[in-house]
Amino acid sequence: MFLFILLFLVIVFAQPDDSEVPGPSNPRPETPPPTVETPPLFGTFGTRFFKTLPRAPRTTSSTKTPPSPKKTPPPSPPSARGPLPPIPTGTIPRTPRSGTTLRRSKSLPRGGWGSRLFGSQSGPGVRHGETSPKRTGRQSPPTISWTGVQQHPVAPRQAEDPLLDIDTQNKFTELQTTEESFVLGLVELEEYMEKHPEIFKPKYITIVQFLINKHNNFLKKLILANTEKKVSLIITALEDFTLFMLEIEMKNTYVKFIGAINKWLKTLEKYNPFPRKNRELSIIGGLILLPMQRLPRYELLLLDLIKSPQLQGNVVVKRALDASKEMANYVNSKTKKMK
Numbered sequence: 001m002f003l004f005i006l007l008f009l010v011i012v013f014a015q016p017d018d019s020e021v022p023g024p025s026n027p028r029p030e031t032p033p034p035t036v037e038t039p040p041l042f043g044t045f046g047t048r049f050f051k052t053l054p055r056a057p058r059t060t061s062s063t064k065t066p067p068s069p070k071k072t073p074p075p076s077p078p079s080a081r082g083p084l085p086p087i088p089t090g091t092i093p094r095t096p097r098s099g100t101t102l103r104r105s106k107s108l109p110r111g112g113w114g115s116r117l118f119g120s121q122s123g124p125g126v127r128h129g130e131t132s133p134k135r136t137g138r139q140s141p142p143t144i145s146w147t148g149v150q151q152h153p154v155a156p157r158q159a160e161d162p163l164l165d166i167d168t169q170n171k172f173t174e175l176q177t178t179e180e181s182f183v184l185g186l187v188e189l190e191e192y193m194e195k196h197p198e199i200f201k202p203k204y205i206t207i208v209q210f211l212i213n214k215h216n217n218f219l220k221k222l223i224l225a226n227t228e229k230k231v232s233l234i235i236t237a238l239e240d241f242t243l244f245m246l247e248i249e250m251k252n253t254y255v256k257f258i259g260a261i262n263k264w265l266k267t268l269e270k271y272n273p274f275p276r277k278n279r280e281l282s283i284i285g286g287l288i289l290l291p292m293q294r295l296p297r298y299e300l301l302l303l304d305l306i307k308s309p310q311l312q313g314n315v316v317v318k319r320a321l322d323a324s325k326e327m328a329n330y331v332n333s334k335t336k337k338m339k
Contacts, residue, residue, distance in 0.1 A: 164229045168308040172234060175301045176222040182294050183219050186212045189287040192280065199267050199284075207257050211291065214244050231310060238302075238320040245323040254327070255334040258292050295331060298324035 164172065190208045193200040218241055225233030244250050265285060272281040302321040311317050 161230050161232045165310050168310040171305045171308055176226050179219050179222055183215050185287055185290045192284045207253055210253055235316045238316050242320045242323045245327050251330050254331045259335050259338040261288055264288050295328045
């Protein structure tokens, strides 16, 4: 009886306490003990009869054993023959014999080994991946340099427009400044003519307006050429000068204006016997002489311009010079008959 009670007490006190079991109220530390074994099922008495193996330590959900890395097998040594390269679909080009040329297979795509050595065969103007247009007729292929890049013929470069040298620019500037003074004088004369209708008839005001329009267009081209300092713009301005100087309407306009100068001078002398007394009429007397003085001045300026090294023997400048001479001779011959 005493042995039975002792056995019962040993079994009861050998059971693990539930309060020490890890749970939400009593969490264990994150790092478990290195070796923890659970007690056997029947205490020390059970170990005598049952030889149990030690169990694995209990782990919480927060601590997980990292998986062991997988060992990659070492690469197998290559075989003696080795893997065969992929065979392209279609006809495989054969190795050329001596004295023969290698022909390209129609089934092989463009841009393969041939394009690396000799450049793209799609032709000029076609990008990689695009189909070249069909050639009509017999055309010579583009040349191929030693670098493997196609070379196409380059268009010849046009000659650059030379700039004015110092000598030519100085002479051309004189032509521009004198033309500007002439146009401003005509504009001032028009204002005075409108103030004195007793001296100037309306038809002469129209003549002055016509001269202002023609010479002002010529002046704009002179200013542009002198600003850009280009020989081609001088040639363009002188071509325009030659055209309006040869117009018959321009010639008759100068004849009408210069032919009326003598009559205007007599009228001004009548209204202003003492020039210092009426300054405005004295200014008008000087302005009406501008067109008559301008025509021979053109000949001198152009003759000086054609002697410059940059325009020496220029055909356009020679034509402008001849046109100014023709205008002066025509006006002189017509006005002499009017006296």
